[in-house]
Amino acid sequence: MTATDRVDLRLLVPALVAWAATVGALGVPVPVRVGCALACLLLGGVVLVVRSPAHRPVARHPAALHDDARPPAARGSAGPGEGSWRSGVAAVLGLSCLTSAACLLASATHDTRSRVGGVVELAEQRTSVTGTAVVLGEPVLVRGHGSEEPAVMLRVRLTQTTVRGQVRRLHAPVDVRSSDPTWRDLRWHDEIRVAGTLAPGRPHEPTVAVLRPRGPPEVGPRGPLLAAADHMRSRLREATDHLPADARGLVPALVIGDTSVTPPDLTDDMLVTGMSHLSAVSGSNVAIVLAAVLGACRLAGCPRRARPWVAALALAWFVVLARPEPSVVRAATMGLVALLGMSASRRGAGAPALSAAVVVLLLLDPWLARSYGFALSTLATLGLLLFVRPWSRAINARLPRRLHVVGPAVAIPVAAHLACAPVVVLLQGSVSTVSVLANLVAAPLVAPTTVAGVLTALVALLSPSLASWPAWLAGLPALGIARVARVSADVPGGAVDWPDGTRGALLLAGLTVIGLLAAPYLGHRARAAPVLACCVVLVLASAAVPRRVLVDVPDDWVMAACDVGQGDALVLATGPGRAVLVDVGPDPAAVDSCLSRLGVRRLDAVVLTHLHADHVGGLTGALDERPTQRLLVSPVRDPEDADREVRAEARRRGIAVSEVVAGDRLSIGPVTGSVWWPARRITEGSVPNNASLVLRLRIGAVDVLLLGDIEREAGHAILLALRREPVMSAEAADVDVLKVAHHGSANVDEDLMAAVAAPDALISVGADNDYGHPAPPLLALLAHTGTRVWRTDVDGLLVVVPDGDGAAVGSLP
Incomplete structure (x- = not known):
């Protein structure tokens, strides 16, 4: 890695410390959080004040009075030699305390705000209420067991309730569960009026209660912006309705985050092969859309100063179109960071932008701290910032100039996969042996699917029938993505069992770090002794299955x-x-x-x-x-x-x-x-x-x-x-x-x-x-x-x- 490839990760430390503090704070009583925040604030302030030049001790030796008159080379070398690293450590420590304090206060504020109006007490008493709410996410159908009826689950924010004639203002996130099928028709940010019974919510969850409604909701009118987004979403679905099932599901999923028509078996195959990020809106989609918008601005002769504003407007509309749920907002933020960090002219801005993004997202929604999706997005973005540029340069150094597009195409999926693997193993209990190759083959198909899908959505506003032509431009690469997932899922030994839990994740993370550090040396030795290298790989592969796989039923089974x-x-x-x-x-x-x-x-x-x-x-x-x-x-x-x-x-x-x-x-x-x-x-x-x-x-x-x-x-x-x-x-x-x-x-x-x-x-x-x-x-x-x-x-x-x-x-x- 050259000097130009190095990324300054110092600002990531305060972000990670704040993240860890938020994880530990969720579920802790609010007074404890506030007390810890004040302690962090005090400690951080003291560290930063002591670090400042005005508060450093001044030398008492008379020669120090004449230090300014000496040449720079002869001045007190203790400054840069002894004090600079201490100053840097103090700065990181101080910022860590301050960001942790901010996130702790934000989590306490969110928790307090969600409990305003006594909603928790009403839930404990199982009180019947009527009120107004805003829908926070798309409804999900949960099938019943045996004779039970299917139920609709969704999350809403109660804004007002009436209890025994008393009106209360609320800001309470609650889960709604109903067997009434009319609840399935609700959309994000619908304003509804509902009557039902409150019950206690699950512990350690962002919701504070469960609402079991009596009857269907009364839905208010949609605003013009949301109505326009709904119209564009429905037109895109209409334009892609004639595509084969896999493409009909993937194109809306990649473009607008609509996974309602994605075949369930395809979703499972993409999850098993580590391609689930290609079955919904992710940071890569956002980066592709932004890159396409900036490219169009450049071709259209748009002034350079106006391009960021155009891109910002396009990003805002994309988020509204895909529904600004936490996963979409997270993807948009991380996609923007990744694009900024990998651009040629903004290389040094990537890590600070990622640090700021982590802290800002935690301030907006502290419960993201416990989200696996948030962890995967952050790690994937970090992997891109750290490895894509040096790995691309190393790959391209062995290729002719006309094939230099291969470097980033290979480096991006490999970097993202390695960075996310320890978290993925927590969710799946296995390590995919085909994930890197599957993502490598499918990656070139994502951009044409996304860009052609956005084009289809725009043309569909004029005519859904006319949009059927660009829909095929999106559908064909989408079929390729689906085919890669299905074939990869059927590969024998495609998933290697791995120790479950934190131990398995730490083991994989440790092996990944060791492999990255040893890669240059191992590469040199492999080139010197290729036969021995092949034998070592085969031995390691044979030992990579820690679970006990039996050939037949043992005699002593109990x-x-x-x-x-x-x-x-x-x-x-x-x-x-x-x-x-x-x-x-x-x-x-x-x-x-x-x-x-x-x-x-x-x-x-x-x-x-x-x-x-x-x-x-x-x-x-x-x-x-x-x-x-x-x-x-x-x-x-x-x-x-x-x-x-x-x-x-x-x-x-x-x-x-x-x-x-x-x-x-x-x-x-x-x-x-x-x-x-x-x-x-x-x-x-x-x-x-x-x-x-x-x-x-x-x-x-x-x-x-x-x-x-x-x-x-x-x-x-x-x-x-x-x-x-x-x-x-x-x-x-x-x-x-x-x-x-x-x-x-x-x-x-x-x-x-x-x-x-x-x-x-x-x-x-x-x-x-x-x-x-x-x-x-x-x-x-x-x-x-x-x-x-x-x-x-x-x-x-x-x-x-x-x-x-x-x-x-x-x-x-």
């Missing part, structure tokens, strides 16, 4: 989680050819195949944690040709039709049905333990899910905890029981394997998850499911506790075997 799709089927070994089956999944054929693979010919008991179809639908497949002694069920008979069917099937086969509740003890061969839940019927949330049987069992020497499908309400009740009962508390602290509740849903009690943390966690979940399971917040929670995550959708059949005093988990794809 527990297995069957891959039955979106459902649960857990098998607990009780002897040769015998087992206890906990839930049977949704499909008879799938559970039958799994039991046959495990060699289970007899069931000592079948336990149905609750009566949703994804847990009882496969009952006949489990019972056919397998003698079964008894059936254990939850006392809550909801849904009633499923309860009747289960009991009728058991009666037809002569199987005794028993209900078990919290406090009951179980002893079935080597399987012993207790029932933790249900202790009572919970009416909040999903009644069947919160009535799930929760079992704390010991199978030989392995301790497991099976959480069924419980949600936050039942989880909190169990947590309170843990605090009251010393025996339960001791059992919770000694769990080897945890079966995560509800297929990895985010609707869990976080304190309970921390209390029952285990070395390994199993998630029974179906690939391509409609619920977004397992949810990223849940995976992040498990990562925070250092738990290794095993998923049936990724790893297949999961098998638990004894391992010393604990357990080991392996997978059978």
